[in-house]
Amino acid sequence: MLILTWWPYRFLSTQQPLIISAWNDLAGPDCDRLSTWAAKFNIIRFTALKVTSHKGLPLASTMSTTIIHEPNGDRAAALAEWALRHRDTLADRQARVLDVRNTSKERQVMTICALKEKKDVNTLQDERQFLRVVVPEPSFEKLHAYLGCSNCNKRTDVPAGETHTCLNYGQENVISIPR
Structure with missing residues (x-):
């Protein structure tokens, strides 16, 4: 299985990554070609993905899914142009997702004020927050x-x-x- 995190063009307003899980034959040679995808922010098209029902809006491959590594068309060109202009933004978001997914064993305890400052722009769906609380009379x-x-x-x-x-x-x- 391969999990790709990306921000599709029409979902950019949600500020949350979209997860695509590729299974069986797609997890072999087709996904091997994607090994440099994260560094270059290439535009890749997937066909026939199905929505799964956990952790936001992840998509999974089906028997008829194909990966088109160099898609053609106006939408692909517009997205490639957008990715080129926003390379720093994509790199920052990618680093943030990797940081959340590969958390350290050490838990960062935060305050309620810091938790209230969290918005959808600076929080990811897999992120965990820890608060220290005191129960006065347990x-x-x-x-x-x-x-x-x-x-x-x-x-x-x-x-x-x-x-x-x-x-x-x-x-x-x-x-x-x-x-």
Whole structure:
């Protein structure tokens, strides 16, 4: 599977990347030709994509999907011209998407004021925000704390702070943390 993040011409006002998942035969040689796509911002056309129903508006390939590497026409030329003029904007957005997708293990705690300043222009749909809160008078009868996997939150018997392999999903190097 290959996931491409792009901003199609008519969706640019949404400020959110669109994800295209290519499966089976398309994930081979056709996608190999796209290895330099992210650096050059080439215009590529996909036909017969279907909408999937998770994380915004991602598209997935079908049995009849084709990738046209050098599309012709007025719309493709207009988009190529736009991409050339806005190369810095595209590079900034691409770096932001990669930063959100490849987050560090260290969580950045933000304030409520900083959270209120977030708008669709400076926030991505996959972005996670963390707030530190204090409950002034907690009801300890209703508190159910346990140690869980840092990835899936499922209960674990591994001591806090130790890395292990998640028994539920098989992911390695997850940490046991208080939940």
